[in-house]
Amino acid sequence: MCLMRTVEWDYERGCLRLIDQRLLPGVFAYRYCEDYQQVARSIQEMVVRGAPAIGATAAFGLALAAQRSPANDLFGLRDDLRQAAQVLRSARPTAVNLEWALRRILEPVDGWQGDVDQLRAVVLDTAQRIADEDVEINRRMSQFGAALLEDGDTVIHHCNTGALATVDWGTALGVVRMAHEMGKQIFVLVDETRPRLQGSRLTAWELEQYGIPYAIISDAAAGYFLRSGQAQKVLFGADRVAANGDVANKIGTYMLALAAHDNSTPVYAVLPTSTIDLSLPNGDLIAIEQRGAEEVLSLQINGSRVAPEHAAAKNPAFDITPHHLLTAMITECGVIYPPFAVHLPQAMMSE
Numbered sequence: 001m002c003l004m005r006t007v008e009w010d011y012e013r014g015c016l017r018l019i020d021q022r023l024l025p026g027v028f029a030y031r032y033c034e035d036y037q038q039v040a041r042s043i044q045e046m047v048v049r050g051a052p053a054i055g056a057t058a059a060f061g062l063a064l065a066a067q068r069s070p071a072n073d074l075f076g077l078r079d080d081l082r083q084a085a086q087v088l089r090s091a092r093p094t095a096v097n098l099e100w101a102l103r104r105i106l107e108p109v110d111g112w113q114g115d116v117d118q119l120r121a122v123v124l125d126t127a128q129r130i131a132d133e134d135v136e137i138n139r140r141m142s143q144f145g146a147a148l149l150e151d152g153d154t155v156i157h158h159c160n161t162g163a164l165a166t167v168d169w170g171t172a173l174g175v176v177r178m179a180h181e182m183g184k185q186i187f188v189l190v191d192e193t194r195p196r197l198q199g200s201r202l203t204a205w206e207l208e209q210y211g212i213p214y215a216i217i218s219d220a221a222a223g224y225f226l227r228s229g230q231a232q233k234v235l236f237g238a239d240r241v242a243a244n245g246d247v248a249n250k251i252g253t254y255m256l257a258l259a260a261h262d263n264s265t266p267v268y269a270v271l272p273t274s275t276i277d278l279s280l281p282n283g284d285l286i287a288i289e290q291r292g293a294e295e296v297l298s299l300q301i302n303g304s305r306v307a308p309e310h311a312a313a314k315n316p317a318f319d320i321t322p323h324h325l326l327t328a329m330i331t332e333c334g335v336i337y338p339p340f341a342v343h344l345p346q347a348m349m350s351e
Helices: 036-044 051-068 074-089 096-111 116-146 172-181 198-210 219-227 253-262 340-349
Strands: 007-010 015-019 030-033 154-157 187-191 214-217 233-236 240-242 247-250 267-270 318-321 328-331 334-336
Touching: 007 051, 007 116, 015 051, 030 036, 030 051, 036 051, 036 074, 051 074, 051 096, 051 116, 074 096, 074 116, 096 116, 116 172, 116 267, 116 328, 116 334, 154 172, 154 219, 172 198, 172 233, 172 267, 187 198, 187 219, 198 214, 214 219, 219 253, 233 253, 247 253, 253 267, 253 318, 328 340, 334 340
Parallel strands: 154 187, 154 233, 187 214, 233 267, 267 328
Antiparallel strands: 007 015, 015 030, 240 247, 247 318, 328 334
């Protein structure tokens, strides 16, 4: 089954259409955003998530701001777009793709000297190009990554990195999907990915659509499967990569990479080069989003809440995986091996 695009401009309605990922796997439904404030809330509330999908969504948010702006001159439209960009920028701080997409939209805006309505069209066209390019980028990196998977491999996958985390196709899960379509027999151990369960809710659902065999495991069980030799590869995505190769990704990635490294299991981060942030020397400088305690405390068993009524919780959404734990990074430019401080800038220049 081919999924619809996670992020798509509805040309008939003149608005943004998102797959509401909060409702999956039970309900497949769309959320329509009519203005950039609704787009920002959709990002904050995780209607849409995944770094590439967030970037494309933010780009379309600026397109909505341009379409809805009452300004009839360039100065007014620029001001409206800058205000919208600031709101969208603050929606989620960790994923660099959001800022990258906003910069790409605003570059032609700042230098525009033509008609105001033409500029509105340019903003929408640029957002659409970002979305279309994401799909092709994902296909290319999936081809590079699929070559690294052997027939019969069992892969541990963390969080969700499939079509739902991108505009379409996916990053790390896209690698598995590509290998499957090439005829390789791949089995996936799907980390639940607490506390929002993107693995057991979204990755498992996507794998069922593709007919790829899988089993859900608790995050803490990954070490067992690695130590017992039941997993041959570890794959995950990235929300931001520092210049030295440190990776910010969904919480739990660091522990998984540690266990894999200790058992000499190859660890691959799969990401578009737009996720690489060469302005940050190392991962300690990456802002880590802190989300609400209720995401952790809301767990129920047999209809009853697990945590005590007055329990507190801390809920970092991401952690940092040091570069020395990675075997390689898979990008649309090819497979990048250590030393990352040398090879990441080279990949960016060849982009």
